[in-house]
Amino acid sequence: MSGRREGDAGAPLLEARGLTKRFGSVVANEDVSLQLRRGEVLGLLGENGAGKSTLVKMLFGLHRPDSGEIRVGGEVVRLRSPRDAIGMGIGMVHQHFQLVPVMTVAENVVLGAEPTRHRFVDRRRAAAEVQELSERFGLAVDPDAVVEDLPIGAQQRVEIIKALYRGAEILILDEPSAVLTPEETDELLRVVAELAAGGVGIVFITHKLREVMDAADRVVVLRDGRVVGEVAPGDTDEAGLAALMVGRSVVLRIDKQPARPGGTVLEIRGLEVDDDRGRRAVQGFDLEVRAGEIVGVAGVQGNGQRELAEAICGMRPRSGGCVLLREHDVTRLGARAIHDLGVAHIPEDRNKHGLVGSYSVADDLVLNRFDEPGFARWGRRERAAVRRWAEQLIIEFDVRTPGVEAPADSLSGGNQQKLIVARELSRESVLVVAAQPTRGVDVGSIEFIHRQLVAARDRGAAVLVISAELEELLAVSDRIAVMRSGCVAAMFDAGSVTSEAIGLVMGGAAGH
Amino acid sequence: MKRSWTGRPVPPNGLVAGSLLAAAFVAYGIWGFRATAVLGFAVRSSTPLALAAMCGILCERTGVINIGIEGQMLLGAFAGFFGAAAFGVVAGVAAAVVLGALVGAFLALCAVTWRVDQIIAGAVINIAAAGFTSFLYRPGRVIGSLPTWRIPLLGDLPLLGPVLFRAQPLTYLTFVVVIGLQVALFRTPWGRRTTAVGEHPGAADTVGIDVARYRYGNVVAGGALAGLAGALLSVEITGSFDRGMTAGRGFLALAIVIMGRWRPALAWAAALFFGVLSGLVNQLNFDRVFDVPPQFVAMLPYATTIVVLAIFSTRVRPPAAAGRPYP
Ligand SMILES: Nc1ncnc2c1ncn2[C@@H]1O[C@H](COP(=O)(O)OP(=O)(O)OP(=O)(O)O)[C@@H](O)[C@H]1O
Ligand SMILES: [Mg+2]
Numbered sequence: 001m002s003g004r005r006e007g008d009a010g011a012p013l014l015e016a017r018g019l020t021k022r023f024g025s026v027v028a029n030e031d032v033s034l035q036l037r038r039g040e041v042l043g044l045l046g047e048n049g050a051g052k053s054t055l056v057k058m059l060f061g062l063h064r065p066d067s068g069e070i071r072v073g074g075e076v077v078r079l080r081s082p083r084d085a086i087g088m089g090i091g092m093v094h095q096h097f098q099l100v101p102v103m104t105v106a107e108n109v110v111l112g113a114e115p116t117r118h119r120f121v122d123r124r125r126a127a128a129e130v131q132e133l134s135e136r137f138g139l140a141v142d143p144d145a146v147v148e149d150l151p152i153g154a155q156q157r158v159e160i161i162k163a164l165y166r167g168a169e170i171l172i173l174d175e176p177s178a179v180l181t182p183e184e185t186d187e188l189l190r191v192v193a194e195l196a197a198g199g200v201g202i203v204f205i206t207h208k209l210r211e212v213m214d215a216a217d218r219v220v221v222l223r224d225g226r227v228v229g230e231v232a233p234g235d236t237d238e239a240g241l242a243a244l245m246v247g248r249s250v251v252l253r254i255d256k257q258p259a260r261p262g263g264t265v266l267e268i269r270g271l272e273v274d275d276d277r278g279r280r281a282v283q284g285f286d287l288e289v290r291a292g293e294i295v296g297v298a299g300v301q302g303n304g305q306r307e308l309a310e311a312i313c314g315m316r317p318r319s320g321g322c323v324l325l326r327e328h329d330v331t332r333l334g335a336r337a338i339h340d341l342g343v344a345h346i347p348e349d350r351n352k353h354g355l356v357g358s359y360s361v362a363d364d365l366v367l368n369r370f371d372e373p374g375f376a377r378w379g380r381r382e383r384a385a386v387r388r389w390a391e392q393l394i395i396e397f398d399v400r401t402p403g404v405e406a407p408a409d410s411l412s413g414g415n416q417q418k419l420i421v422a423r424e425l426s427r428e429s430v431l432v433v434a435a436q437p438t439r440g441v442d443v444g445s446i447e448f449i450h451r452q453l454v455a456a457r458d459r460g461a462a463v464l465v466i467s468a469e470l471e472e473l474l475a476v477s478d479r480i481a482v483m484r485s486g487c488v489a490a491m492f493d494a495g496s497v498t499s500e501a502i503g504l505v506m507g508g509a510a511g512h
Numbered sequence: 513m514k515r516s517w518t519g520r521p522v523p524p525n526g527l528v529a530g531s532l533l534a535a536a537f538v539a540y541g542i543w544g545f546r547a548t549a550v551l552g553f554a555v556r557s558s559t560p561l562a563l564a565a566m567c568g569i570l571c572e573r574t575g576v577i578n579i580g581i582e583g584q585m586l587l588g589a590f591a592g593f594f595g596a597a598a599f600g601v602v603a604g605v606a607a608a609v610v611l612g613a614l615v616g617a618f619l620a621l622c623a624v625t626w627r628v629d630q631i632i633a634g635a636v637i638n639i640a641a642a643g644f645t646s647f648l649y650r651p652g653r654v655i656g657s658l659p660t661w662r663i664p665l666l667g668d669l670p671l672l673g674p675v676l677f678r679a680q681p682l683t684y685l686t687f688v689v690v691i692g693l694q695v696a697l698f699r700t701p702w703g704r705r706t707t708a709v710g711e712h713p714g715a716a717d718t719v720g721i722d723v724a725r726y727r728y729g730n731v732v733a734g735g736a737l738a739g740l741a742g743a744l745l746s747v748e749i750t751g752s753f754d755r756g757m758t759a760g761r762g763f764l765a766l767a768i769v770i771m772g773r774w775r776p777a778l779a780w781a782a783a784l785f786f787g788v789l790s791g792l793v794n795q796l797n798f799d800r801v802f803d804v805p806p807q808f809v810a811m812l813p814y815a816t817t818i819v820v821l822a823i824f825s826t827r828v829r830p831p832a833a834a835g836r837p838y839p
Contacts, residue, residue, distance in 0.1 A: 083720030
């Protein structure tokens with residue numbers, strides 16, 4: 001790609017000097033400086049809302065800095081759009097993937113830079129180039145597969161290939177592992193190491209400290225938009241990193257009282273549910289969750305977990321079997337009716353089912369009870385009451401926002417998640433269904449959310465936690481069900497099981 | 513069903529074209545010249561629908577819903593007729609195209625730059641077009657009709673000759689536009705980027721595609737085609753202009769876009785379906801097989817639309833970003 005500069009050899013590949021970015025009154029980045037060298041993996045850590053995404057969006061031309069400068073190969077560059085950044089050899093894999101679902105892998109990779117023959121897209125060459133990159137870097141993808149049919153991990157490989165196809169020498173990964181399974185994450189870390197060995201400079205944002213310890217050569221920590229530290233992973237440990245991020249020491253493991261289970265709240269018998277494409281995703285699923293206990297659901301992603309959660313909450317038609325809530329048959333009820341029976345739901349896809357991005361934080365916080373007497377009178381919203389309630393919640397759940405009137409989609413990813421958790425767990429409920437409750441959330445807040453789940457349990461709610469993180473399940477659950485091919489493959493007592501034993505069943509070893 | 517390079521399963525164009533052709537020849541074998549008459553009518557009456565549907569496809573595939581096609585067609589018919597009456601046919605058609613494009617630019621301005629609700633913007637266009645054309649309408653002008661061009665050799669084919677290759681100029685132009693768009697949308701960089709902009713503008717933006725520019729370009733081009741469709745109606749088919757002469761064809765075109773799954777060739781087949789339907793009823797009427805009032809015949813396409821949409825619209829998937837401003 002033309003336009004790339006070859007600056008002097010000693011200069012860093014990419015350098016930020018004194019970058020500042022404000023959104024209205026919020027200072028998202030203040031005087032941030034960092035350097036990225038060739039062949040280096042730079043870990044970028046920070047709490048939710050610390051300004052990580054904002055920083056890398058500036059480096060990719062999606063935001064313009066208010067002040068400060070960006071240098072590529074030692075020369076000052078002005079990045080007015082992603083096009084400029086791509087021209088400088090910068091590639092980015094976004095926190096939310098930027099792929100066209102109905103197009104094929106090859107089409108997505110070449111989009112905007114298509115190889116042509118006689119002014120037509122040269123499909124064969126496109127597929128060949130994808131194949132070549134895929135083999136060279138060990139990123140297994142099928143060029144002719146349609147993106148929406150691919151699991152998340154494969155979609156991410158497509159994103160990486162997309163950046164490499166454009167000749168990226170600088171690769172920015174914004175929370176690449178948030179949506180991956182542990183196996184997929186290991187695979188990703190292997191690819192990252194390989195790319196770095198080939199001379200690519202990589203910026204790696206994550207909330208998972210283990211990954212930083214494993215993969216990064218250097219770690220920069222942001223807090224409240226400022227760089228508060230730079231360390232080599234060898235000089236510290238996970239607890240040290242956590243403390244640097246949050247500014248206090250973090251308990252990475254919560255301690256909780258043993259469960260005192262009561263009567264059965266949720267009973268599922270022979271449940272059958274179809275996925276979006278009409279294939280049976282959940283079949284013959286049996287489970288019982290009692291009041292005052294937390295049941296975790298483990299499993300390799302795509303074994304029906306999402307469909308299970310949506311079916312319980314009435315968001316997806318149930319094709320067979322039955323769901324009983326405190327002995328009432330709720331199999332045929334819709335989402336609203338089930339919600340009214342006291343079921344809280346933290347959905348897996350927060351942008352689609354979790355909140356209304358254009359609503360204010362306050363309105364999103366009362367979405368599940370806007371029509372209750374305290375918040376509405378004569379069909380009119382009680383603005384003052386909603387506001388007071390919201391202000392109390394954002395303090396209690398530490399949602400970082402400039403105010404309760406800010407639109408929800410201006411919050412950082414992790415703070416959006418905390419908003420949903422705050423809304424769902426602040427209402428008294430008999431059953432809590434939490435799917436990936438801490439996705440994209442920083443260590444300090446993970447600890448907090450886990451405590452809230454345990455608190456809900458101790459108030460007598462039945463809690464069902466579905467998570468791709470075994471560690472999370474081991475930390476909060478009382479019992480762990482392993483889901484495979486749409487049904488429960490094994491049930492463990494969380495106190496006495498190891499992650500290896502669970503992993504074996506997840507992977508396909510006999511569990512019954 | 514194959515899974516095309518571009519995603520969802522669709523019947524291959526060759527198969528659709530082949531079965532249509534086979535059906536036509538079977539009909540010809542059984543009913544002879546009557547089949548020729550019906551199909552000829554079908555092709556003639558479906559061309560304005562097909563062209564208007566191309567406008568809908570261009571707009572929606574970049575993510576802009578255009579319900580103002582009806583108004584654009586009406587303005588095109590108006591400008592085409594009075595332009596032709598005053599300055600000749602070529603000037604008339606050119607005026608129709610330019611006016612359609614200008615209205616397209618207005619829609620793009622509303623939808624892309626001002627972020628107005630696209631349905632409202634389209635409705636405004638329809639209302640303004642109806643008012644404007646009836647206000648300025650003056651009866652009593654006449655224009656000569658366009659010549660029929662007979663393509664050598666092809667024009668002598670049985671059935672296909674009279675149906676496809678003894679037509680008027682704008683009809684041929686429609687064939688070229690439909691086939692050209694079909695190829696361009698699926699095979700050229702422009703077409704793939706257009707699709708990306710309508711499905712996931714964020715993805716397009718982050719690879720350096722200028723979303724606004726694509727939306728403007730395609731909505732303006734679509735407007736030009738809708739204007740041309742109007743001219744086809746007034747200058748080529750009827751040789752006259754009447755108030756409200758488009759009679760809902762712009763809306764019918766939207767239904768055709770859906771039936772055609774946002775694909776030019778399939779949409780053309782859908783337009784032909786409506787054409788055959790009207791042609792058939794006309795012919796049966798003419799032969800006194802049964803006697804229905806002409807109003808009933810005129811109603812048929814619209815009634816069928818309701819039925820067809822009720823069946824189709826839940827099974828097809830529009831471009832994901834259609835109707836949504838970006839960013
Ligand atoms: N478009 C925007 N408009 C207004 N404020 C914004 C916008 N984008 C980000 N912010 C604010 O800037 C701050 C930093 O957000 P950013 O998304 O960079 O955080 P982050 O470090 O990526 O957090 P997370 O780990 O949760 O993704 C937050 O306070 C956020 O509310
Ligand atoms: Mg972020």
